[in-house]
Amino acid sequence: MSNITLFRTTERIVMGAGSINTLDQEIKNLGGTKPMLITDPGLVATGIIDRIEKLLTKGGFAFIRFDKVEADPRFEIVNEVVDLIRANNIDCILGIGGGSSLDIAKVASVMVTNPGKVEEYFGIDLVKKPGLKTILVPTTAGTGSEVTPIVILSDNHEKLKKGVVSSHLLPDCALLDPELTVGLPPAVTAATGMDALIHAMEAYTSINANSTTDMLAVRAMELIFGNIRTAYANGNDIEARNKMLEGSMLAGMAFANAGVTAVHAFAYPIGAEFHIPHGIANTIMLTPVMEFNLIGNLDKFAHIARIFGEGDAGMSPRKLAELGVAAVRELAADLNVPQHLSAYNVKADDVPALAEGVMKVTRLLANNPRTLKIEDAEAIYRSVL
Template sequence: MQKTLLFQTTPRIVMGASCLAQIPAEVKRLGGGKVLIVTDPGLVKTGIAERLERVLRDDGLAFSRYDKVEPDPRLEIARDAADALRASGADVVIGLGGGSSIDIAKIAALMVENDGDLADYFGVDLVPRPGRKTLIVPTTAGTGSEVTPIVILSDEAEKLKKGVVSPYLFPSVALLDPELTLDLPPQVTAATGMDALIHAVEAFTSKNAYPMTDMLAREAISLLADNIRTAFANGQDLEARTCMLEGSLLAGMAFANAGVTAVHAFAYPIGAEFHIPHGVANSIMLAPVMEFNMLGNLPKFAEMAELLGEEIEGMSLRDMALAAVDAMRTLAADLRIPAHLSLFGIQESDIPNLAQGVMKVTRLLANNPRTMTQEDAERIYLSVL
């Protein structure tokens, strides 16, 4: 029996160079009278936050700013941002920045309209009511959070990253201006771009993939693989930056509906405990997890080799799948992304506890194309120690 399929995404997407200027019109379209900008100290230093504020000020819109977002934000930051939103009286929240700022904007908007504690929302479909209107402006081509119903936060007590999944977390509007990404440093371009590519890979190979998500994932893989080296080597290339932002968007749409798999399950424990940046953690774990998973769906993994531009004529499905794995290793090396966990202080004695953390991420392991045990998880970690 064919299962019922559901596709959801952000209802309004505005994209194009210089479209930041359209922010006031989008705020007014949402019925907004006052805005809270949620961002991080780095974006303030770059002047991008001031660019947004100037656009709002020139149009006469009232705004305030919360700029305490940190990488891999803790639960406490989410609660603090929600308090700031309550105090501001804003009716529209603008999330400006990478995945951390976007996620904090989304969860703060949700918390102020729902009773209970943040901890009550961890899981799937546990949020009773919509939040305030959100307008998301990504400044990296990475998380795709502008089109996902997911927020990821770090629980330091449990040394885990936890997710809130709710359709109420889809933003009201996503606005993507590639000009905001032109000055991203190469290493940030690399890590966030690999994160986006991994979203597409995992959505494509998820057990919950279906034709619509496959279509989005295929296009995302091609766009990202074709442009990430150029964006890394020449950050001012607007065409490459535009393609990266579009690829990240499509990958976000794909994984929002098909789900990600074990790569993210491996990245969460090492990110939470050892503070490895999310895109780097994903990149380190990508090739070994792909190699483990490929037996679960050889045709899909084989097809990825062609999408990644590999020469595959005359190869068997298995060799094609291995070519896709090798292509990812080569790409990460070209982008100068670290390849070993030991570079971040992880030792062999840490592996069993980290593997236990992987097995707790049941929401993602349920999507994985191959069943995984804790022993498998330990072997995979050890392979990149």
């Protein structure tokens, strides 16, 4: 066993209520003069983008906006954004929004400085040159994309989600302001928060976990599990929102270095084929994959249950681990997140093709604490129809 580990994360992280007001200074710190703001139509409708554009105008920046980012974005959007960046001589990029907008901002920044099209870079460490200076501002406590060297894009031709992984994708600055998450609808708070929790749980149980990622993952689970119900029930609770945003970031740091596992591998095909929102797809697949994985690391799954406040002294690791499964099932019910694929019209006849899709996600399955066969994948999908 090798004792050599590598830890990478975003160099500069600015956190706290009202921290968005420092955005102009962060741009100037990076030498930016003409930023491009990358976001989505839903965030524009909330008025958050108007607020940010006023800050940019006050700071004296000549900026442009791309606001056509879609959920689970197609890789073709990246090429469209890159053409716009080049045509307008943009010198830095601001990604504002959920994981989709942050991912488009990250990958667009490197595609400006690297040759070819983005589809040529699906894989690990294929990006050779650093990109434009980039600042990411998450408005959901979910993906942790602001601290990860990973971008996930949809390939609708193959009905799969694919990743670009490179240290050059880490932004220069992450700016986390819980005030920007206050307006999230409860359903979005639930789905994105569950995604963040699953990031932490999978990083903790990944075979590539180490003491640094464990520390981050444990704290992330404490913060998210302890505050997600409050953030869902009372979206104006700024303390809960702040802790969720911090937990999401820490989970991002953990899984960026330890990797996620089979829950995400199962979520990718159903997300691409049936357009199930990512956090919901992960939540549906969480408990059956946990049940499958338990014997791969009973001690860690038992400790997850303790983090969730389950169990008594002297209880066996197996019993504790099973209580952890029950705890996340109860959490999903409290948050009203669907737990069955039938809610999205997935049928038994779809299972073989979906299972084949799972087996193609080798980058994630390689991290899983238990080896998965295609018949296991089919059984797991069938268990949540």
